[in-house]
Amino acid sequence: MxxxxxxxxxxxxxxxxxxxxxxxxxxxxxxxxxxxxxxxxxxxxxxxxxxxxxxxxxxxxxxxxxxxxxxxxxxxxxxxxxxxxxxxxxxxxxxxxxxxxxxxxxxxxxxxxxxxxxxxxxxxxxxxxxxxxxxxxxxxxxxxxxxxxxxxxxxxxxxxxxxxxxxxxxxxxxxxxxxxxxxxxxxxxxxxRPDAAAPGWYRAHGDPVVGPAMRLLHDDLAHPWTVADLAARVGVSRAALAQRFAKLIGEPPMAYLTGVRLAQAADLLRETEATLDAVARRVGYGNAFALSTAFKRVHGVSPQEYRAGAATA
Missing domain, CATH: 2.60.120.280 (Regulatory protein AraC)
Structure with missing residues (x-):
């Protein structure tokens, strides 16, 4: 994907x-x-x-x-x-x-x-x-x-x-x-559109280094990715990938991955009845506690509160 x-x-x-x-x-x-x-x-x-x-x-x-x-x-x-x-x-x-x-x-x-x-x-x-x-x-x-x-x-x-x-x-x-x-x-x-103010990740999709790295992340959010692992997969050095990724997308690879994981977690909480542990594993967090900590830091509410709010709406 x-x-x-x-x-x-x-x-x-x-x-x-x-x-x-x-x-x-x-x-x-x-x-x-x-x-x-x-x-x-x-x-x-x-x-x-x-x-x-x-x-x-x-x-x-x-x-x-x-x-x-x-x-x-x-x-x-x-x-x-x-x-x-x-x-x-x-x-x-x-x-x-x-x-x-x-x-x-x-x-x-x-x-x-x-x-x-x-x-x-x-x-x-x-x-x-x-x-x-x-x-x-x-x-x-x-x-x-x-x-x-x-x-x-x-x-x-x-x-x-x-x-x-x-x-x-x-x-x-x-x-x-x-x-x-x-x-x-x-x-x-x-x-x-050629003149569209598209976000960095969209423009980076066609980059020969960052594009494949992004696809690897999106294809397997549950994998315990590191910058070194990702760089090895796309055939460049860790420093080269980190620099190029940040330049094109505006944030380091792991920060981007965190955003994608938490966005996917929010979708799963809203669209499915999967347990919090199951959601955590699907998006690359070891357990529900780890996901809850990261989720609340970004979304301002716990996963349980987010799900309850979506259900009420």
């Missing part, structure tokens, strides 16, 4: 918030829902994306946008249009002064907006639970990533647009999986 495959294997939407938004100008949405990740597909007309920090960007039909929370941002028909609608945590919708708009903006099954025949149409999918997206994925993304429609094409947008208005048994699961697939396709396209 390569680093990108492992990273993109992380998203697991559960009851994701999804809407087809139809809007007529003037319109402006202030998004401050604190969601960890939101995917926006511009289907028709144009919109302006205005982050609190950074330059506004205009998007048009076919463009895909990934917003990384919890930073707030505004989506509008024009940068000069003042926010008329505020989206709060839990997808609560109000005017700027707090008046509820939930009923006024409801246009049907997963349909929302100020005009059912409005020219602007967007598909929006929001991962509402932080545990649904790994910390490593969030850390690899900028606050706003835009993939232009003329640089990629995916049939998933059309499928999502067809499915989003249906109200059939199991529809939430269908939409969750479609959102996961669309996010993965979008991120793969974004990471592959």
């Amino acid at each position: 390569d680093a990108l495959t492992e990273l993109l294997d992380g998203p697991r939407a559960r009851g994701a918030f999804m809407l087809r938004s139809t809007l007529a100008p003037p319109w402006s949405l202030r998004i401050q829902d604190e969601a960890p990740l939101t995917l926006l597909s511009m289907v028709r007309d144009e919109a302006w994306l205005i982050p609190d920090r950074g330059d506004p960007q205009r998007v048009g039909p076919g463009d895909m946008v990934v917003f990384r929370g919890p930073d707030a941002y505004t989506v509008s028909d024009d940068p000069a249009t003042a926010p008329q609608i505020v989206i709060h945590p839990g997808q609560r919708c109000t005017t700027p002064d707090g008046t509820s708009l939930s009923e006024a903006m409801d246009l049907g099954v997963r349909a929302w907006g100020n005009d059912p025949d409005g020219p602007a149409v967007m598909l929006v999918g929001t991962y509402q639970m932080r545990g649904a997206v790994t910390r490593r994925l969030l850390a690899a993304l900028p606050p706003m990533a835009v993939v232009r429609g003329d640089t990629w094409r995916s049939p998933l947008v059309d499928v999502l647009q067809e499915e989003i208005g249906k109200d059939e048994p199991g529809q939430d699961v269908v939409l969750d999986r479609l959102l996961d697939l669309l996010l993965i396709a979008t991120l793969r396209a974004w990471f592959s």
Whole structure:
């Protein structure tokens, strides 16, 4: 398994918030829902994306946008249009002064907006639970990533647009999986762009020394790796590997391995019922105590607390 495959294997939407938004100008949405990740597909007309920090960007039909929370941002028909609608945590919708708009903006099954025949149409999918997206994925993304429609094409947008208005048994699961697939396709396209600000581990994937070393780590997290062992496997000196790895990725090999192991442990705790000892062994820790110590240092909670929080969410 390569680093990108492992990273993109992380998203697991559960009851994701999804809407087809139809809007007529003037319109402006202030998004401050604190969601960890939101995917926006511009289907028709144009919109302006205005982050609190950074330059506004205009998007048009076919463009895909990934917003990384919890930073707030505004989506509008024009940068000069003042926010008329505020989206709060839990997808609560109000005017700027707090008046509820939930009923006024409801246009049907997963349909929302100020005009059912409005020219602007967007598909929006929001991962509402932080545990649904790994910390490593969030850390690899900028606050706003835009993939232009003329640089990629995916049939998933059309499928999502067809499915989003249906109200059939199991529809939430269908939409969750479609959102996961669309996010993965979008991120793969974004990471592959020549001008993308891809993380160091992605750029290092093609390096003749660091690339094979990373694949060895990802293929066998349970192995008791040392820098010397890893260097011998890729045919370079220990010093050469350590220097090259740190230069390309931004951290030493063992620090990188620790991050990968703990991210994998978090996924296993969230997705499986494996015992803590079993999780520890699978990701290279000798016992549950060793994993718990490292996990709490990085995540701020114990593995048991993390699992309980994910189950409650």
